[in-house]
Amino acid sequence: MTAATATTRASARRNGALLGLLAWFCGVLFFLPFAWMVLTSLHSESAAATNPPSVGAGLTLQGYREFFGAGTGVSPWPPLINSLTASVASTLLVLLLSIPAAYALSIRPVRKWTDVMFFFLSTRMLPAVAGLLPIYLIAQNAGMLDNIWLLVILYTSMNLPIAVWMMRSFLAEVPKEILEAASIDGAGLPTVLLRIVAPVAMPGIAATALISFIFSWNELLFARVLTGVVAGTAPVFLTGFVTSQGLFLAKVCAAAVCISVPVLVAGFAAQDKLVQGLSLGAVK
Protein backbone atom coordinates (compact mmCIF):
# COMPACT_ATOMS: atom_id res chain seq x y z
CA MET A 1 0.00 0.00 0.00
CA THR A 2 2.68 2.48 1.04
CA ALA A 3 4.89 1.30 -1.81
CA ALA A 4 2.04 1.85 -4.24
CA THR A 5 1.42 5.39 -2.88
CA ALA A 6 5.12 6.16 -3.19
CA THR A 7 5.12 5.02 -6.85
CA THR A 8 2.06 7.17 -7.65
CA ARG A 9 3.71 10.14 -5.95
CA ALA A 10 6.91 9.64 -7.91
CA SER A 11 5.05 9.39 -11.20
CA ALA A 12 2.95 12.43 -10.27
CA ARG A 13 6.14 14.38 -9.63
CA ARG A 14 7.58 13.23 -12.95
CA ASN A 15 4.38 14.30 -14.73
CA GLY A 16 4.50 17.64 -12.95
CA ALA A 17 8.07 18.24 -14.10
CA LEU A 18 7.14 17.28 -17.66
CA LEU A 19 4.18 19.66 -17.67
CA GLY A 20 6.38 22.42 -16.30
CA LEU A 21 8.81 21.78 -19.11
CA LEU A 22 5.96 21.88 -21.63
CA ALA A 23 4.85 25.24 -20.20
CA TRP A 24 8.39 26.57 -20.60
CA PHE A 25 8.49 25.29 -24.17
CA CYS A 26 5.21 27.07 -25.02
CA GLY A 27 6.36 30.24 -23.31
CA VAL A 28 9.57 30.34 -25.32
CA LEU A 29 7.69 29.51 -28.53
CA PHE A 30 5.29 32.43 -28.08
CA PHE A 31 8.09 34.77 -27.06
CA LEU A 32 10.29 33.78 -30.00
CA PRO A 33 8.83 36.13 -32.67
CA PHE A 34 9.22 39.09 -30.32
CA ALA A 35 12.75 38.04 -29.35
CA TRP A 36 13.52 37.69 -33.04
CA MET A 37 12.28 41.24 -33.65
CA VAL A 38 14.54 42.59 -30.89
CA LEU A 39 17.51 40.58 -32.16
CA THR A 40 16.97 41.70 -35.76
CA SER A 41 16.72 45.32 -34.64
CA LEU A 42 20.22 45.02 -33.16
CA HIS A 43 21.82 43.85 -36.40
CA SER A 44 23.26 45.86 -39.24
CA GLU A 45 21.02 45.91 -42.32
CA SER A 46 23.21 43.44 -44.19
CA ALA A 47 23.40 41.02 -41.25
CA ALA A 48 19.66 41.24 -40.62
CA ALA A 49 18.63 40.11 -44.09
CA THR A 50 20.56 36.86 -44.40
CA ASN A 51 19.41 33.33 -45.03
CA PRO A 52 20.02 31.25 -42.93
CA PRO A 53 19.66 33.83 -40.16
CA SER A 54 22.74 35.05 -38.39
CA VAL A 55 22.37 35.15 -34.64
CA GLY A 56 24.38 37.75 -32.79
CA ALA A 57 26.78 38.62 -35.61
CA GLY A 58 27.95 42.22 -35.40
CA LEU A 59 25.46 43.70 -32.97
CA THR A 60 24.89 47.41 -33.47
CA LEU A 61 22.53 50.17 -32.37
CA GLN A 62 22.48 51.61 -35.89
CA GLY A 63 18.79 50.69 -36.41
CA TYR A 64 17.81 52.61 -33.29
CA ARG A 65 19.97 55.60 -34.19
CA GLU A 66 18.33 55.74 -37.61
CA PHE A 67 14.86 55.41 -36.11
CA PHE A 68 15.56 58.46 -33.98
CA GLY A 69 16.45 60.37 -37.10
CA ALA A 70 20.21 59.97 -37.45
CA GLY A 71 21.17 60.21 -41.11
CA THR A 72 17.57 60.24 -42.36
CA GLY A 73 16.31 63.52 -40.98
CA VAL A 74 12.90 61.95 -40.21
CA SER A 75 12.16 62.47 -36.55
CA PRO A 76 9.89 59.98 -34.77
CA TRP A 77 9.16 62.44 -31.97
CA PRO A 78 6.10 64.23 -33.44
CA PRO A 79 4.17 60.95 -33.99
CA LEU A 80 5.30 59.60 -30.61
CA ILE A 81 4.13 62.79 -28.90
CA ASN A 82 0.86 62.63 -30.85
CA SER A 83 0.29 59.07 -29.66
CA LEU A 84 1.12 60.04 -26.11
CA THR A 85 -1.26 63.01 -26.25
CA ALA A 86 -4.10 60.98 -27.73
CA SER A 87 -3.65 58.04 -25.33
CA VAL A 88 -3.09 59.96 -22.10
CA ALA A 89 -5.72 62.64 -22.73
CA SER A 90 -8.38 60.14 -23.79
CA THR A 91 -7.54 57.86 -20.85
CA LEU A 92 -7.95 60.76 -18.42
CA LEU A 93 -11.26 61.71 -20.03
CA VAL A 94 -12.42 58.09 -19.89
CA LEU A 95 -11.67 57.94 -16.16
CA LEU A 96 -13.32 61.29 -15.53
CA LEU A 97 -16.51 60.15 -17.26
CA SER A 98 -16.63 56.47 -16.38
CA ILE A 99 -16.13 56.75 -12.61
CA PRO A 100 -19.28 58.81 -11.92
CA ALA A 101 -21.25 56.74 -14.46
CA ALA A 102 -20.12 53.47 -12.93
CA TYR A 103 -20.76 54.87 -9.46
CA ALA A 104 -24.32 55.65 -10.42
CA LEU A 105 -24.76 52.18 -11.89
CA SER A 106 -23.22 50.17 -9.09
CA ILE A 107 -23.63 51.91 -5.77
CA ARG A 108 -26.87 53.71 -6.29
CA PRO A 109 -28.47 51.54 -8.96
CA VAL A 110 -30.67 53.56 -11.26
CA ARG A 111 -33.78 51.84 -12.53
CA LYS A 112 -33.28 49.28 -15.31
CA TRP A 113 -29.53 49.34 -14.79
CA THR A 114 -28.99 46.09 -16.69
CA ASP A 115 -30.55 47.66 -19.78
CA VAL A 116 -28.23 50.64 -19.43
CA MET A 117 -25.26 48.28 -19.14
CA PHE A 118 -26.30 46.44 -22.29
CA PHE A 119 -26.67 49.68 -24.14
CA PHE A 120 -23.12 50.61 -23.17
CA LEU A 121 -21.69 47.30 -24.34
CA SER A 122 -23.71 47.29 -27.55
CA THR A 123 -22.13 50.57 -28.61
CA ARG A 124 -18.76 48.88 -28.54
CA MET A 125 -20.02 46.19 -30.87
CA LEU A 126 -20.68 48.68 -33.61
CA PRO A 127 -17.71 48.11 -35.91
CA ALA A 128 -15.47 51.10 -36.23
CA VAL A 129 -15.68 51.13 -40.02
CA ALA A 130 -19.43 51.66 -39.90
CA GLY A 131 -18.96 55.09 -38.39
CA LEU A 132 -15.83 55.99 -40.27
CA LEU A 133 -17.36 57.93 -43.14
CA PRO A 134 -19.74 60.24 -41.23
CA ILE A 135 -16.96 60.94 -38.74
CA TYR A 136 -14.68 61.80 -41.63
CA LEU A 137 -17.26 64.13 -43.16
CA ILE A 138 -18.09 65.80 -39.83
CA ALA A 139 -14.39 66.30 -39.15
CA GLN A 140 -13.90 67.70 -42.63
CA ASN A 141 -16.70 70.22 -42.21
CA ALA A 142 -15.56 71.18 -38.72
CA GLY A 143 -11.99 71.61 -39.94
CA MET A 144 -10.83 68.94 -37.49
CA LEU A 145 -9.05 66.65 -39.96
CA ASP A 146 -5.41 66.02 -39.12
CA ASN A 147 -6.03 67.29 -35.60
CA ILE A 148 -4.94 65.16 -32.65
CA TRP A 149 -7.88 66.30 -30.48
CA LEU A 150 -10.28 64.64 -32.88
CA LEU A 151 -8.58 61.33 -32.05
CA VAL A 152 -8.79 62.17 -28.34
CA ILE A 153 -12.57 62.54 -28.64
CA LEU A 154 -12.93 59.36 -30.72
CA TYR A 155 -10.73 57.22 -28.49
CA THR A 156 -12.61 58.46 -25.45
CA SER A 157 -15.95 57.44 -26.91
CA MET A 158 -14.49 54.11 -28.09
CA ASN A 159 -13.09 53.13 -24.70
CA LEU A 160 -15.85 54.57 -22.54
CA PRO A 161 -18.31 51.63 -22.79
CA ILE A 162 -15.74 49.01 -21.81
CA ALA A 163 -14.46 51.32 -19.06
CA VAL A 164 -17.94 51.76 -17.57
CA TRP A 165 -18.40 47.98 -17.57
CA MET A 166 -15.09 47.39 -15.86
CA MET A 167 -15.46 50.20 -13.35
CA ARG A 168 -18.94 49.05 -12.42
CA SER A 169 -17.79 45.61 -11.36
CA PHE A 170 -14.87 47.10 -9.44
CA LEU A 171 -17.01 49.70 -7.67
CA ALA A 172 -19.59 47.08 -6.76
CA GLU A 173 -16.98 45.70 -4.37
CA VAL A 174 -16.85 48.89 -2.28
CA PRO A 175 -18.59 48.04 1.01
CA LYS A 176 -21.94 49.79 1.23
CA GLU A 177 -21.65 50.30 5.00
CA ILE A 178 -18.74 52.73 4.66
CA LEU A 179 -20.66 54.80 2.12
CA GLU A 180 -23.73 54.98 4.34
CA ALA A 181 -21.61 55.96 7.33
CA ALA A 182 -19.99 58.71 5.29
CA SER A 183 -23.25 60.16 4.05
CA ILE A 184 -24.65 60.13 7.60
CA ASP A 185 -21.60 62.13 8.65
CA GLY A 186 -22.61 64.68 6.05
CA ALA A 187 -20.12 63.99 3.27
CA GLY A 188 -21.24 65.18 -0.16
CA LEU A 189 -20.95 63.17 -3.36
CA PRO A 190 -17.57 64.62 -4.45
CA THR A 191 -16.09 63.90 -1.02
CA VAL A 192 -17.41 60.35 -1.03
CA LEU A 193 -16.04 59.74 -4.54
CA LEU A 194 -12.62 61.20 -3.79
CA ARG A 195 -12.07 60.10 -0.20
CA ILE A 196 -13.73 56.69 -0.04
CA VAL A 197 -14.52 55.22 -3.44
CA ALA A 198 -11.32 56.22 -5.22
CA PRO A 199 -8.87 54.67 -2.71
CA VAL A 200 -10.80 51.40 -2.43
CA ALA A 201 -11.29 51.09 -6.18
CA MET A 202 -7.72 52.12 -7.03
CA PRO A 203 -6.67 48.74 -8.53
CA GLY A 204 -9.78 48.80 -10.71
CA ILE A 205 -9.11 52.37 -11.80
CA ALA A 206 -5.54 51.38 -12.69
CA ALA A 207 -6.74 48.40 -14.74
CA THR A 208 -9.29 50.52 -16.60
CA ALA A 209 -6.70 53.20 -17.30
CA LEU A 210 -4.21 50.61 -18.52
CA ILE A 211 -6.61 49.00 -20.98
CA SER A 212 -7.88 52.32 -22.26
CA PHE A 213 -4.26 53.43 -22.77
CA ILE A 214 -3.33 50.22 -24.62
CA PHE A 215 -6.30 50.38 -27.00
CA SER A 216 -5.72 54.07 -27.79
CA TRP A 217 -1.99 53.63 -28.29
CA ASN A 218 -2.53 50.67 -30.63
CA GLU A 219 -5.36 52.08 -32.78
CA LEU A 220 -4.58 52.32 -36.48
CA LEU A 221 -7.72 52.60 -38.66
CA PHE A 222 -9.08 55.96 -37.44
CA ALA A 223 -5.62 57.40 -37.05
CA ARG A 224 -4.76 56.45 -40.62
CA VAL A 225 -7.89 57.86 -42.21
CA LEU A 226 -8.33 60.99 -40.08
CA THR A 227 -4.80 62.23 -39.62
CA GLY A 228 -2.14 63.31 -42.03
CA VAL A 229 1.13 65.12 -41.78
CA VAL A 230 0.64 66.93 -38.48
CA ALA A 231 -1.33 64.59 -36.27
CA GLY A 232 -0.15 61.15 -37.41
CA THR A 233 0.29 58.73 -34.51
CA ALA A 234 3.05 56.21 -33.88
CA PRO A 235 1.32 53.23 -35.57
CA VAL A 236 0.62 55.37 -38.66
CA PHE A 237 4.27 56.47 -38.67
CA LEU A 238 5.33 52.84 -38.40
CA THR A 239 3.26 51.63 -41.37
CA GLY A 240 4.49 54.60 -43.40
CA PHE A 241 8.07 53.74 -42.49
CA VAL A 242 8.21 50.82 -44.88
CA THR A 243 6.62 52.36 -47.92
CA SER A 244 8.39 55.71 -47.86
CA GLN A 245 11.96 54.51 -47.61
CA GLY A 246 11.94 50.98 -48.96
CA LEU A 247 12.54 48.13 -46.60
CA PHE A 248 15.28 48.33 -44.04
CA LEU A 249 14.59 45.35 -41.86
CA ALA A 250 16.73 46.27 -38.86
CA LYS A 251 15.38 49.81 -38.81
CA VAL A 252 11.75 48.67 -39.11
CA CYS A 253 12.30 46.21 -36.25
CA ALA A 254 13.92 48.92 -34.13
CA ALA A 255 10.94 51.18 -34.82
CA ALA A 256 8.48 48.40 -33.96
CA VAL A 257 10.29 47.73 -30.69
CA CYS A 258 10.43 51.42 -29.73
CA ILE A 259 6.75 51.97 -30.47
CA SER A 260 5.75 48.87 -28.49
CA VAL A 261 7.85 49.77 -25.44
CA PRO A 262 5.30 51.96 -23.57
CA VAL A 263 2.60 49.28 -23.78
CA LEU A 264 5.02 46.46 -22.95
CA VAL A 265 6.33 48.25 -19.86
CA ALA A 266 2.83 49.14 -18.65
CA GLY A 267 1.54 45.63 -19.34
CA PHE A 268 4.43 43.81 -17.67
CA ALA A 269 4.25 46.05 -14.62
CA ALA A 270 0.54 45.52 -14.14
CA GLN A 271 -0.03 41.90 -15.21
CA ASP A 272 -2.51 41.09 -12.45
CA LYS A 273 -4.52 44.23 -13.01
CA LEU A 274 -4.54 43.51 -16.72
CA VAL A 275 -6.10 40.11 -16.05
CA GLN A 276 -8.74 41.63 -13.79
CA GLY A 277 -9.46 44.34 -16.30
CA LEU A 278 -9.73 42.03 -19.30
CA SER A 279 -12.17 39.75 -17.56
CA LEU A 280 -14.28 42.87 -16.91
CA GLY A 281 -13.71 42.44 -13.21
CA ALA A 282 -15.47 39.08 -13.26
CA VAL A 283 -12.70 37.71 -11.03
CA LYS A 284 -13.29 38.21 -7.38
Added chain:
Amino acid sequence: MIVVTQLPFVGTLVISFMRWNALDPGNRGFGGLSNYTAAFEDPTLRSSIETTVLLTATVVLVSLLLGLVLALLLDRRFRGRGIVRTMLITPFLVVPAASALLWKHAIYNASYGLLNGTLTWLWSLFGSAHAPQPDWLSTTPLLAVEASLIWQWTPFMMLILLAGLQSRPMDVVEAARVDGASTWQVFRYLTFPHLRRYLELASLLGSIYVVQNFDAVFTLTSGGLGTANLPYAVYRTFYQGHDYGQASAEGVLVVICTILLATFALRTVSSLLREES
Protein backbone atom coordinates in the same frame (compact mmCIF):
# COMPACT_ATOMS: atom_id res chain seq x y z
CA MET B 1 -22.98 59.23 -25.14
CA ILE B 2 -25.73 58.56 -27.66
CA VAL B 3 -24.62 61.51 -29.75
CA VAL B 4 -21.03 60.36 -30.01
CA THR B 5 -21.59 56.65 -30.43
CA GLN B 6 -24.79 56.33 -32.43
CA LEU B 7 -24.99 59.47 -34.53
CA PRO B 8 -22.18 58.43 -36.89
CA PHE B 9 -24.09 55.26 -37.66
CA VAL B 10 -27.27 57.18 -38.45
CA GLY B 11 -25.10 59.23 -40.79
CA THR B 12 -23.83 56.05 -42.39
CA LEU B 13 -27.40 54.80 -42.79
CA VAL B 14 -28.49 58.02 -44.53
CA ILE B 15 -25.49 58.15 -46.82
CA SER B 16 -25.93 54.50 -47.73
CA PHE B 17 -29.09 55.44 -49.63
CA MET B 18 -27.39 58.22 -51.57
CA ARG B 19 -25.47 58.39 -54.81
CA TRP B 20 -22.32 60.06 -53.55
CA ASN B 21 -18.90 59.63 -55.04
CA ALA B 22 -16.31 62.23 -54.06
CA LEU B 23 -14.69 61.94 -57.49
CA ASP B 24 -17.99 62.80 -59.18
CA PRO B 25 -19.46 65.62 -57.05
CA GLY B 26 -22.06 66.72 -59.61
CA ASN B 27 -23.91 63.42 -59.48
CA ARG B 28 -25.05 63.50 -55.87
CA GLY B 29 -28.55 62.62 -54.76
CA PHE B 30 -30.98 60.03 -53.51
CA GLY B 31 -30.09 56.63 -54.89
CA GLY B 32 -32.53 54.34 -53.18
CA LEU B 33 -31.32 50.81 -52.79
CA SER B 34 -28.81 51.00 -55.64
CA ASN B 35 -25.81 50.92 -53.31
CA TYR B 36 -27.14 47.79 -51.66
CA THR B 37 -27.86 45.96 -54.90
CA ALA B 38 -24.40 46.96 -56.11
CA ALA B 39 -22.90 45.65 -52.88
CA PHE B 40 -24.72 42.34 -53.15
CA GLU B 41 -23.80 41.91 -56.81
CA ASP B 42 -20.15 42.65 -56.06
CA PRO B 43 -18.35 39.29 -55.89
CA THR B 44 -15.39 40.78 -54.01
CA LEU B 45 -17.68 41.98 -51.24
CA ARG B 46 -19.35 38.60 -51.02
CA SER B 47 -15.96 36.94 -50.71
CA SER B 48 -14.91 39.45 -48.07
CA ILE B 49 -17.94 38.47 -45.98
CA GLU B 50 -16.88 34.83 -46.23
CA THR B 51 -13.32 35.80 -45.32
CA THR B 52 -14.50 37.73 -42.28
CA VAL B 53 -16.51 34.80 -40.98
CA LEU B 54 -13.74 32.29 -41.67
CA LEU B 55 -11.01 34.50 -40.23
CA THR B 56 -12.92 35.37 -37.07
CA ALA B 57 -14.11 31.82 -36.41
CA THR B 58 -10.69 30.24 -36.97
CA VAL B 59 -8.77 32.80 -34.94
CA VAL B 60 -11.20 32.82 -32.02
CA LEU B 61 -11.59 29.03 -31.84
CA VAL B 62 -7.91 28.14 -32.21
CA SER B 63 -6.69 30.82 -29.82
CA LEU B 64 -9.41 29.86 -27.33
CA LEU B 65 -8.28 26.24 -27.43
CA LEU B 66 -4.58 27.10 -27.20
CA GLY B 67 -5.35 29.62 -24.48
CA LEU B 68 -7.17 26.95 -22.48
CA VAL B 69 -4.23 24.54 -22.73
CA LEU B 70 -1.77 27.27 -21.73
CA ALA B 71 -3.98 28.43 -18.86
CA LEU B 72 -4.18 24.84 -17.54
CA LEU B 73 -0.38 24.54 -17.79
CA LEU B 74 0.15 27.84 -16.01
CA ASP B 75 -2.33 26.99 -13.28
CA ARG B 76 0.20 24.50 -11.88
CA ARG B 77 3.14 25.34 -9.69
CA PHE B 78 6.49 25.05 -11.43
CA ARG B 79 9.83 26.79 -11.44
CA GLY B 80 9.82 30.12 -13.25
CA ARG B 81 6.05 30.35 -13.67
CA GLY B 82 6.14 34.14 -13.49
CA ILE B 83 8.70 34.33 -16.29
CA VAL B 84 6.71 31.96 -18.51
CA ARG B 85 3.54 34.00 -17.94
CA THR B 86 5.36 37.20 -18.83
CA MET B 87 6.74 35.62 -22.01
CA LEU B 88 3.28 34.36 -22.95
CA ILE B 89 1.52 37.71 -22.66
CA THR B 90 4.13 39.56 -24.72
CA PRO B 91 2.36 39.01 -28.10
CA PHE B 92 -0.78 40.70 -26.78
CA LEU B 93 1.20 43.77 -25.72
CA VAL B 94 3.10 44.33 -28.96
CA VAL B 95 1.40 47.11 -30.96
CA PRO B 96 -0.71 45.29 -33.63
CA ALA B 97 0.72 47.36 -36.46
CA ALA B 98 4.21 46.44 -35.25
CA SER B 99 3.40 42.76 -34.94
CA ALA B 100 1.93 42.74 -38.45
CA LEU B 101 5.16 44.25 -39.79
CA LEU B 102 7.18 41.75 -37.77
CA TRP B 103 5.33 38.79 -39.27
CA LYS B 104 5.39 40.17 -42.77
CA HIS B 105 9.06 41.09 -42.99
CA ALA B 106 10.99 39.27 -40.30
CA ILE B 107 9.14 35.95 -40.34
CA TYR B 108 7.24 35.29 -43.58
CA ASN B 109 9.64 36.98 -45.99
CA ALA B 110 10.61 34.43 -48.63
CA SER B 111 14.27 35.39 -48.97
CA TYR B 112 15.36 36.25 -45.43
CA GLY B 113 12.42 35.58 -43.08
CA LEU B 114 12.83 33.48 -39.96
CA LEU B 115 10.68 30.60 -41.29
CA ASN B 116 12.64 30.06 -44.49
CA GLY B 117 15.90 30.81 -42.72
CA THR B 118 15.17 28.01 -40.28
CA LEU B 119 14.34 25.68 -43.18
CA THR B 120 17.67 26.49 -44.86
CA TRP B 121 19.50 25.91 -41.59
CA LEU B 122 17.71 22.61 -40.94
CA TRP B 123 18.41 21.34 -44.46
CA SER B 124 22.05 22.39 -44.24
CA LEU B 125 22.38 20.28 -41.10
CA PHE B 126 21.73 17.28 -43.32
CA GLY B 127 24.09 18.57 -45.98
CA SER B 128 21.47 19.74 -48.44
CA ALA B 129 21.69 23.15 -50.07
CA HIS B 130 18.20 23.05 -51.52
CA ALA B 131 15.76 23.71 -48.72
CA PRO B 132 12.17 24.48 -49.78
CA GLN B 133 11.63 28.24 -49.65
CA PRO B 134 7.88 28.84 -49.95
CA ASP B 135 6.57 32.37 -50.23
CA TRP B 136 4.19 32.08 -47.27
CA LEU B 137 2.23 35.24 -47.94
CA SER B 138 1.34 34.32 -51.51
CA THR B 139 0.95 30.55 -51.24
CA THR B 140 -1.06 30.49 -47.98
CA PRO B 141 -2.15 34.11 -47.47
CA LEU B 142 -5.19 33.55 -45.27
CA LEU B 143 -3.37 31.01 -43.12
CA ALA B 144 -0.50 33.47 -42.71
CA VAL B 145 -2.86 36.20 -41.51
CA GLU B 146 -4.61 33.74 -39.20
CA ALA B 147 -1.35 32.49 -37.69
CA SER B 148 -0.21 36.00 -36.81
CA LEU B 149 -3.61 36.82 -35.29
CA ILE B 150 -3.67 33.58 -33.31
CA TRP B 151 -0.22 34.45 -31.96
CA GLN B 152 -1.60 37.82 -30.92
CA TRP B 153 -4.91 36.68 -29.39
CA THR B 154 -3.99 33.43 -27.61
CA PRO B 155 -2.45 35.36 -24.67
CA PHE B 156 -5.68 37.35 -24.29
CA MET B 157 -7.73 34.14 -24.06
CA MET B 158 -5.16 32.60 -21.74
CA LEU B 159 -5.29 35.55 -19.33
CA ILE B 160 -9.07 35.45 -19.02
CA LEU B 161 -9.16 31.64 -18.60
CA LEU B 162 -6.30 31.72 -16.11
CA ALA B 163 -8.27 34.23 -14.06
CA GLY B 164 -11.20 31.84 -14.24
CA LEU B 165 -9.09 28.88 -13.13
CA GLN B 166 -7.67 30.77 -10.20
CA SER B 167 -11.08 31.87 -8.98
CA ARG B 168 -12.23 28.24 -8.74
CA PRO B 169 -13.20 27.10 -5.22
CA MET B 170 -10.31 24.79 -4.34
CA ASP B 171 -12.01 23.04 -1.40
CA VAL B 172 -14.48 21.36 -3.76
CA VAL B 173 -11.61 20.12 -5.95
CA GLU B 174 -9.79 18.80 -2.89
CA ALA B 175 -12.93 17.02 -1.72
CA ALA B 176 -13.38 15.41 -5.14
CA ARG B 177 -9.76 14.27 -5.12
CA VAL B 178 -10.17 12.70 -1.68
CA ASP B 179 -13.22 10.89 -3.01
CA GLY B 180 -10.99 9.42 -5.70
CA ALA B 181 -11.91 11.51 -8.75
CA SER B 182 -9.37 11.33 -11.57
CA THR B 183 -7.74 14.43 -13.06
CA TRP B 184 -9.98 14.12 -16.11
CA GLN B 185 -13.11 13.80 -13.97
CA VAL B 186 -12.16 16.87 -11.96
CA PHE B 187 -11.68 18.80 -15.20
CA ARG B 188 -14.85 17.51 -16.86
CA TYR B 189 -17.27 17.91 -13.94
CA LEU B 190 -15.79 20.72 -11.85
CA THR B 191 -13.31 22.87 -13.74
CA PHE B 192 -15.06 22.97 -17.09
CA PRO B 193 -18.52 24.01 -15.80
CA HIS B 194 -16.85 26.72 -13.73
CA LEU B 195 -14.81 27.87 -16.72
CA ARG B 196 -17.81 27.99 -19.04
CA ARG B 197 -18.72 31.60 -18.44
CA TYR B 198 -15.08 32.60 -18.77
CA LEU B 199 -14.86 30.74 -22.07
CA GLU B 200 -17.97 32.59 -23.21
CA LEU B 201 -16.65 35.96 -22.07
CA ALA B 202 -13.31 35.36 -23.78
CA SER B 203 -14.91 34.33 -27.06
CA LEU B 204 -17.33 37.27 -26.93
CA LEU B 205 -14.63 39.90 -26.40
CA GLY B 206 -12.27 38.13 -28.80
CA SER B 207 -14.90 38.05 -31.55
CA ILE B 208 -15.74 41.74 -31.12
CA TYR B 209 -12.11 42.67 -31.70
CA VAL B 210 -11.13 40.07 -34.31
CA VAL B 211 -14.19 40.70 -36.51
CA GLN B 212 -13.06 44.33 -36.76
CA ASN B 213 -9.43 43.50 -37.46
CA PHE B 214 -7.83 45.91 -39.84
CA ASP B 215 -4.13 46.14 -38.98
CA ALA B 216 -3.11 42.60 -39.88
CA VAL B 217 -5.01 42.44 -43.17
CA PHE B 218 -3.90 45.93 -44.15
CA THR B 219 -0.22 45.32 -43.42
CA LEU B 220 0.32 41.66 -44.26
CA THR B 221 -1.46 41.30 -47.57
CA SER B 222 -3.23 44.62 -48.24
CA GLY B 223 -6.34 42.55 -48.64
CA GLY B 224 -4.93 40.67 -51.63
CA LEU B 225 -5.40 36.99 -52.51
CA GLY B 226 -8.74 36.56 -50.79
CA THR B 227 -7.74 37.94 -47.42
CA ALA B 228 -9.78 41.16 -47.58
CA ASN B 229 -12.22 41.11 -44.67
CA LEU B 230 -15.20 43.45 -44.37
CA PRO B 231 -13.46 46.27 -42.51
CA TYR B 232 -10.73 46.27 -45.15
CA ALA B 233 -13.29 46.18 -47.98
CA VAL B 234 -15.09 49.21 -46.55
CA TYR B 235 -11.78 51.01 -46.08
CA ARG B 236 -10.90 50.34 -49.72
CA THR B 237 -14.22 51.54 -51.14
CA PHE B 238 -14.02 54.64 -48.99
CA TYR B 239 -10.33 55.52 -49.10
CA GLN B 240 -9.39 54.41 -52.60
CA GLY B 241 -12.71 54.39 -54.44
CA HIS B 242 -14.03 57.53 -52.72
CA ASP B 243 -17.50 56.09 -53.22
CA TYR B 244 -19.11 57.32 -50.02
CA GLY B 245 -22.56 55.88 -50.75
CA GLN B 246 -21.22 52.44 -51.59
CA ALA B 247 -18.88 52.41 -48.59
CA SER B 248 -21.76 53.30 -46.29
CA ALA B 249 -23.93 50.52 -47.67
CA GLU B 250 -21.08 48.10 -46.99
CA GLY B 251 -20.67 49.55 -43.51
CA VAL B 252 -24.35 48.87 -42.82
CA LEU B 253 -23.81 45.26 -43.91
CA VAL B 254 -20.91 44.98 -41.47
CA VAL B 255 -23.21 46.18 -38.71
CA ILE B 256 -25.87 43.62 -39.61
CA CYS B 257 -23.27 40.84 -39.43
CA THR B 258 -22.02 42.12 -36.11
CA ILE B 259 -25.53 42.41 -34.69
CA LEU B 260 -26.05 38.71 -35.39
CA LEU B 261 -22.90 38.01 -33.41
CA ALA B 262 -23.79 40.52 -30.72
CA THR B 263 -27.27 39.15 -30.02
CA PHE B 264 -25.72 35.80 -29.23
CA ALA B 265 -22.96 37.46 -27.20
CA LEU B 266 -25.31 39.68 -25.20
CA ARG B 267 -27.38 36.70 -24.18
CA THR B 268 -24.21 35.18 -22.75
CA VAL B 269 -23.32 38.31 -20.84
CA SER B 270 -26.84 38.68 -19.54
CA SER B 271 -26.47 35.32 -17.80
CA LEU B 272 -23.32 36.69 -16.16
CA LEU B 273 -25.24 39.67 -14.80
CA ARG B 274 -28.16 37.60 -13.64
CA GLU B 275 -25.86 35.40 -11.60
CA GLU B 276 -24.54 38.51 -9.92
CA SER B 277 -27.80 40.23 -9.02
